[in-house]
Amino acid sequence: MALLDIRVLGDPILREETVPVAEVTDELRALIDRMYDTMYAAQGIGLAAPQVGRRECLTVIDVEGAKHALINPEIVETSGKAKGEEGCLSIPDIYGDVERATRVVVRATGRDGKPFELEAADLLARCILHEVDHLHGRLFIDYLSVLKRRSALAKWTKEKEKYPGLIRRLTPAEVAAHHHRNEEL
Ligand SMILES: [Zn+2]
Numbered sequence: 001m002a003l004l005d006i007r008v009l010g011d012p013i014l015r016e017e018t019v020p021v022a023e024v025t026d027e028l029r030a031l032i033d034r035m036y037d038t039m040y041a042a043q044g045i046g047l048a049a050p051q052v053g054r055r056e057c058l059t060v061i062d063v064e065g066a067k068h069a070l071i072n073p074e075i076v077e078t079s080g081k082a083k084g085e086e087g088c089l090s091i092p093d094i095y096g097d098v099e100r101a102t103r104v105v106v107r108a109t110g111r112d113g114k115p116f117e118l119e120a121a122d123l124l125a126r127c128i129l130h131e132v133d134h135l136h137g138r139l140f141i142d143y144l145s146v147l148k149r150r151s152a153l154a155k156w157t158k159e160k161e162k163y164p165g166l167i168r169r170l171t172p173a174e175v176a177a178h179h180h181r182n183e184e185l
């Protein structure tokens with residue numbers, strides 16, 4: 001399992017717009033598979049290409065067994081509104097409540113190169129919106145109130161010292177610990 005390094009808050013790539021994928025190649029499929037491996041190792045439910053230092057408009061998600069690679073995703077419909085707690089693999093140990101739509105319809109291209117449309121609700125909808133935001137340089141902390149964002153960033157100033165070069169490298173020990181925990185659950 002070849003894991004990718006995760007870029008953390010402060011790396012400029014997290015704030016950049018991605019580039020639409022023109023063609024689903026074997027190389028892109030290999031990237032998708034490595035992104036899944038990295039996401040599972042980090043115990044995430046979604047991971048977007050900029051988080052692993054890539055510019056492709058691509059994200060992978062797995063929310064309660066709903067596993068999808070979304071290439072060039074586009075949110076075509078939203079409805080409802082609810083607040084819910086979010087975290088991000090690129091801002092470890094920082095959490096905050098974000099108001100999002102409770103239902104979305106997303107149009108994307110799949111790993112097989114075929115276009116599809118997905119209707120999602122609740123956590124899956126939240127995850128899709130969070131990941132699509134990543135593809136446009138937006139992060140969940142952008143939605144926090146001024147006060148909450150300030151306190152999150154103050155906490156992050158200390159947290160980020162754990163990530164030299166703004167890189168989060170999953171160590172084999174960390175991965176093993178996570179697998180063990182998963183088995184316990
Ligand atoms: Zn994120």
